[in-house]
Amino acid sequence: MGFRKYIPVIVTALMVVGLQIVLSLTGATYYLTQITMSAYYALVVIGLCLLMGYAGQVSLGHAGFFAIGGYTSAVLTTCNLIAYRDNSLIAWCGSLGLVTQWTDIYGKDILSFSPWAALAAALLLTSLIAVLIGVSIIHLKGHYLAMATLGFGLIIYRIVLGAQIFGQADGISNVPPFGLFDGLQVNGRLPFRTQNYYIAWVMVITTMMLAINLIDSHIGRALRSIHQNEEAAHSLGVNTYRCKLFTFVLSALIAAAGGIFLTHYNGSIGPSEVTVMKSIRYVAIVAVGGMANLWGALFMGILLNFLSLRGVFGSYDDAVFGAILIGIMLLAPQGLLRKPDFRAVLSFLSKRSHG
Amino acid sequence: MLRILNLEAGYGLLHILKGISLHVLPGEAVAIIGANGAGKTTLLKTIAGILRPRSGTVVFNKQEIHRESPEKIVAGGCSLVPEGRHIFSTMTVKENLLLGAYHRRRKCTAADIAASMEEVYDLFGILRERANQLGGTLSGGQQQMLAIGRALMSKPKLLMMDEPSLGVAPLTVRDIYKTIARLKQNGLTILLVEQNAQMALAVADRGYVFETGQIVLEGTARELSDNPEVQRAYLGKDYQKINE
Numbered sequence: 001m002g003f004r005k006y007i008p009v010i011v012t013a014l015m016v017v018g019l020q021i022v023l024s025l026t027g028a029t030y031y032l033t034q035i036t037m038s039a040y041y042a043l044v045v046i047g048l049c050l051l052m053g054y055a056g057q058v059s060l061g062h063a064g065f066f067a068i069g070g071y072t073s074a075v076l077t078t079c080n081l082i083a084y085r086d087n088s089l090i091a092w093c094g095s096l097g098l099v100t101q102w103t104d105i106y107g108k109d110i111l112s113f114s115p116w117a118a119l120a121a122a123l124l125l126t127s128l129i130a131v132l133i134g135v136s137i138i139h140l141k142g143h144y145l146a147m148a149t150l151g152f153g154l155i156i157y158r159i160v161l162g163a164q165i166f167g168q169a170d171g172i173s174n175v176p177p178f179g180l181f182d183g184l185q186v187n188g189r190l191p192f193r194t195q196n197y198y199i200a201w202v203m204v205i206t207t208m209m210l211a212i213n214l215i216d217s218h219i220g221r222a223l224r225s226i227h228q229n230e231e232a233a234h235s236l237g238v239n240t241y242r243c244k245l246f247t248f249v250l251s252a253l254i255a256a257a258g259g260i261f262l263t264h265y266n267g268s269i270g271p272s273e274v275t276v277m278k279s280i281r282y283v284a285i286v287a288v289g290g291m292a293n294l295w296g297a298l299f300m301g302i303l304l305n306f307l308s309l310r311g312v313f314g315s316y317d318d319a320v321f322g323a324i325l326i327g328i329m330l331l332a333p334q335g336l337l338r339k340p341d342f343r344a345v346l347s348f349l350s351k352r353s354h355g
Numbered sequence: 356m357l358r359i360l361n362l363e364a365g366y367g368l369l370h371i372l373k374g375i376s377l378h379v380l381p382g383e384a385v386a387i388i389g390a391n392g393a394g395k396t397t398l399l400k401t402i403a404g405i406l407r408p409r410s411g412t413v414v415f416n417k418q419e420i421h422r423e424s425p426e427k428i429v430a431g432g433c434s435l436v437p438e439g440r441h442i443f444s445t446m447t448v449k450e451n452l453l454l455g456a457y458h459r460r461r462k463c464t465a466a467d468i469a470a471s472m473e474e475v476y477d478l479f480g481i482l483r484e485r486a487n488q489l490g491g492t493l494s495g496g497q498q499q500m501l502a503i504g505r506a507l508m509s510k511p512k513l514l515m516m517d518e519p520s521l522g523v524a525p526l527t528v529r530d531i532y533k534t535i536a537r538l539k540q541n542g543l544t545i546l547l548v549e550q551n552a553q554m555a556l557a558v559a560d561r562g563y564v565f566e567t568g569q570i571v572l573e574g575t576a577r578e579l580s581d582n583p584e585v586q587r588a589y590l591g592k593d594y595q596k597i598n599e
Contacts, residue, residue: 218453218460225443225454232441234405237429237458237509 005212008295009205016201020194032197033188034309035302039200040262042301045285046207046294047254052283053292054215055247056227057138058146061153062255063278065126067160069256070263070273072122074172075165076113077264085111093117104174115178115264122260123253130252134245150276157274171270178264186264196265203261204298207254211294214250223247227292277318281308284325290335300336356381356513356544357402357433362411362421364401371397373568374411379513384535384545386555386576388589389565395548396438398565399515402546403435404428416512430458432512438548439521440502444491448482451490451501455508468508475504478534496527503534513544520551532558552589556580564589 023029044066051057081099084090090111093099098117104110113121137148160166167173177187185192186199214220222243225233233240263269272278285304289296304321307313313320328335357379365371371394379385387395400406402413404425413421420428434455443451452475456468476483479500485493490501499519506514519535520528528551536558539545549555556562556576564572564585572579579585 218457221446221450221454222457224446228443228445229441231405232437232443233454234425235403235429235435235437235441236454236505237426237434238454239424239426 005216006209009209009212012208012295012298013201013205016198016205020197024194029193031306032193034306036193036197036200036265037262037309038302038305039197039204040258040265041282041305042204042298043207043258043261044255044282045289045297045301046204046211047251047258048282049286049289049291049294049297050211050214050254051247051251052286053290053294053297054220054223054227055244056223057244057248058142058283059149059248059251060146060276060279060283061133061149061151061156062251062282063274063276064153064156065130065252065255066259066278067156067269067274068126068129068259069122070259070269071160071166071172072125073115073118073260074175074263074269076118076121077115077176078110078172078174079112080108080110081113082109082111102176104176110176112176115176119178119260122256126252126256127249130249131245134248134252138241138244138248150279153274153276153279157271157276160274161271167270169271171268171272172263173268175263175267175269177267178261186261188265188267200261200265203257207257208294208298215294219243219246224292277321280325281318281321284321284328287328288324288336293335296335356383356416357546358412358414359398359402360412360414362398362401362413363409364397364406364411365409366397366406371568372401372408375568375570377563377570377573379544379546381512381544382539382542383561384539384547384559386547386549386552386559386562387565388549388552388555388562388579388585390588391550392567393565394568395565396517397568399435399517399546399548402428402433402515405435426458429509429511432510434506434509434511434514436502436506436514436516436519438517440495440498442490442493442498442501442505444489446490447487448490448493448501449486451505452482452508455505456510458509471508471510475507478507478537479504494524494527496523496531499523499527499531500534503531507538511543513546514538515546515548517548518550519547520549520554528554550589552585553580 020032023031044062048059048062051059081090090099098114099111100114101109101111133152137145140148161168177185179185180199184195184199186196188196222233222238225236225238226240226243230240285300286297289300308317359375359377362372362375375398387398389395397406401408404420404423408421411421412419415431415433418431420431443454452472456471459468481497482501482504485497490498493501503516503519519531523531532554535545539558547555547559556579559576561575562573562579563570564579572582572585
């Protein structure tokens with residue numbers, strides 16, 4: 001098992017490199033921008049796939065966690081502290097490297113928290129909220145859990161839409177790029193296009209490896225056992241509550257990370273990222289990918305988000321995802337991307353032929 | 356090893372166990388027999404901590420466990436093989452067994468767990484052959500073996516089994532009961548719930564007869580299988596005469 005589970009990782013990495021080469025040879029590098037954005041959305045999908053497919057918990061509030069990550073980071077990196085420059089607390093933060101001074105596109109000097117500090121704060125806040133939400137709702141099952149997470153998503157949406165600090169309907173723009181290491185930065189401007197394509201993919205592949213190893217560990221087995229038969233898992237001494245809570249928080253953190261990096265990449269975030277339709281979109285993508293199928297979720301996450309970002313679905317965008325969800329539930333509840341079960345097909349055909 | 360006093364339990368408005376008191380001594384095999392709905396499964400679920408008792412006490416290894424969580428009870432050495440097996444059908448046989456050792460993941464090394472797995476494979480050879488097959492592809496009897504093996508992976512002191520003969524071919528039932536007898540010889544304490552009273556009383560030392568949530572009879576396995584009431588109700592002895 002050890003090495004074999006990394007084969008898809010290697011194949012994916014090769015395909016990513018291959019795609020970039022093909023696009024640069026054909027001069028279609030403008031596709032890279034949307035692929036990069038899709039990759040960050042795919043992070044959310046991977047996290048949700050862990051939660052839905054493996055722990056069996058539906059969340060209709062993942063856009064909320066995406067927003068908590070993105071908005072926290074956006075607020076902290078754009079709030080101008082220049083007036084408080086001489087404040088001892090700010091000066092102390094500066095000496096720790098938590099605040100940086102930069103110039104925005106209008107040439108205005110801005111003193112704000114550094115993206116790293118904002119990242120840490122955003123992840124901390126997300127885990128705090130996820131634990132609070134999780135502790136209170138994770139014992140719910142099925143529709144009830146879906147309802148509760150839906151409620152959470154709606155609350156976050158209304159907060160974002162209503163609060164001055166989050167820019168209300170305008171959202172927050174002018175978010176600075178995220179300098180990762182020297183030279184490397186999450187930046188949506190043209191010269192950084194290829195670099196960012198790879199940064200996003202490194203994150204996706206790292207997350208995939210994390211997820212694969214999690215599934216293969218005792219936690220993964222415990223999760224699958226809960227999904228299949230919670231009572232039997234109980235009788236084996238699996239602490240179902242803790243396992244589910246852990247996955248819920250992890251999945252929220254992955255969604256938040258997607259939100260943080262996409263916000264820095266786009267340079268902005270708005271309330272459209274937080275709508276319930278976004279949450280439903282993530283659920284639909286996981287369902288198309290085949291629920292407990294990480295690679296399927298990743299592939300569909302990239303493909304469908306890319307098509308959506310390219311505007312292929314036009315103004316029917318949300319309707320398409322709704323239709324996908326209905327279609328999958330009715331016609332292929334196991335998802336489109338799963339290992340074909342030839343035996344089932346054969347037995348189906350033979351039953352047919354016997355009339 | 357296990358002492359239950361005045362246990363009452365049920366689901367919602369349903370009052371199922373009405374003051375059960377029984378005990379299991381170390382190294383003993385005790386059978387609980389009774390018809391459908393007598394409360395046998397409810398009793399095992401309550402001991403395992405899956406169901407909360409309304410009143411009464413359960414003492415296991417000198418510790419009160421009726422308020423503990425299932426994971427604490429399993430870690431304490433009391434394992435349940437649930438009714439209808441409940442194996443994880445989309446996981447391999449090996450993964451099913453590994454899940455049985457879930458609570459030992461911090462205390463034991465991988466080698467310890469591999470050793471326990473060898474013991475289970477020695478007990479049920481077929482599981483070794485099918486180690487990488489999905490649980491759902493096993494036959495009913497093999498699934499029962501897997502469920503027992505999975506419970507043994509937690510290194511229990513007391514093994515509780517709920518209807519191990521349910522939905523299993525008669526020949527395989529014999530095999531399973533031979534294994535239960537072997538486990539007992541190796542010193543494992545066993546609490547067995549069965550509708551198949553004949554099989555259960557053949558392997559048990561003592562037994563209790565349940566009827567609508569109460570114990571109506573208790574005694575050694577011998578006494579119970581000789582008891583005309585038990586013979587009539589659970590061993591089907593009289594039917595022949597009636598037919599004649």
